[in-house]
Amino acid sequence: MSVELHAVDTGGEGTPLVVVHGLMGSADNWRSHVKQWHRKRRVVAVDLRNHGRSPHAPGMRYADMAGDLLACLDRLGIERCHLLGHSMGGKVAMTLARQASQRIASLIVADIAAIRYGHGHDAIFAALHHVASHAPSNRREVDALLAEHVEDKGTRLFLATNLERRDDGRMGWRLGLEHIEAGYEAIRDLPDGEGAYAGPSLILRGGRSTYVTDEMLPGLRELLPRAELVTLDAGHWLHAESPTEFQAAVNDFITAVEG
Structure with missing residues (x-):
């Protein structure tokens, strides 16, 4: 469907x-x-x-x-x-x-x-999950959490375009991360x-x-x-x-x- x-x-x-x-x-x-x-x-x-x-x-x-x-x-x-x-x-x-x-x-x-293609997004998936588990309150906190897994600043800025503020004021991903990760073999x-x-x-x-x-x-x-x-x-x-x-x-x- x-x-x-x-x-x-x-x-x-x-x-x-x-x-x-x-x-x-x-x-x-x-x-x-x-x-x-x-x-x-x-x-x-x-x-x-x-x-x-x-x-x-x-x-x-x-x-x-x-x-x-x-x-x-x-x-x-x-x-x-x-x-x-x-x-x-x-x-x-x-x-x-x-x-x-x-x-x-x-x-x-x-x-x-x-x-x-080969596996090239393991660090990015880890970074996205790391942010989700900490529920940061602002973009500065998000970037610090992403930096623990992703060194490149440009990549972190790109990932941050997927942020949204939730009803509780915390930052989260608007991505369907679970479905993307489950479908990663098909994406490759x-x-x-x-x-x-x-x-x-x-x-x-x-x-x-x-x-x-x-x-x-x-x-x-x-x-x-x-x-x-x-x-x-x-x-x-x-x-x-x-x-x-x-x-x-x-x-x-x-x-x-x-x-």
Whole structure:
């Protein structure tokens, strides 16, 4: 059964750009980009299940999340869209492009490959549980607790975007952490679906990221045979680290697709 996703919809004319965040992310992380893209088109940024303001539900298979996204497009009356997915959201996007290619005008995959990744979030899960068990009262306390497991300040700031203040005044996570952790093996896995997406596609990767190495490109090109490749001087969060270059690459690609 699909989950009714929360979506930020700017409204507007033309073929919409639909944006899908990565693991532990949300539509909120894309606010500045959505504002820029809205100057030219309708933009929809979604919260995947167990993220942001969307409902919590078991199951993190890519087929399930792509089904949620397709139901969201139907609800918003979007027959065809440009689809952009970052990290885990890129695998959701690739899955939907395989399952419903007629709905996808073009596909943009940001810093994720079509492979099964190793365990890379054990410290983050430990940090999130550590914060939850202490029920801190402010963000300074949250950061101190996160720092016991996560050294990188940027990662801690990113995780803190998932905080909410509870009715008792304490800080907690709006993530469906139990379902995400239970579904982590599915999150690590390949995109679901069969065959290739034959439409126009763009692979955007960070030159300082290890998520899309040269060795991973042949597998991506099997799934996306028409893919263009753009490498930015950035790490995994390339849209946050090189926002101007990221905007330009997306805009140039969509402009070329639309002729």
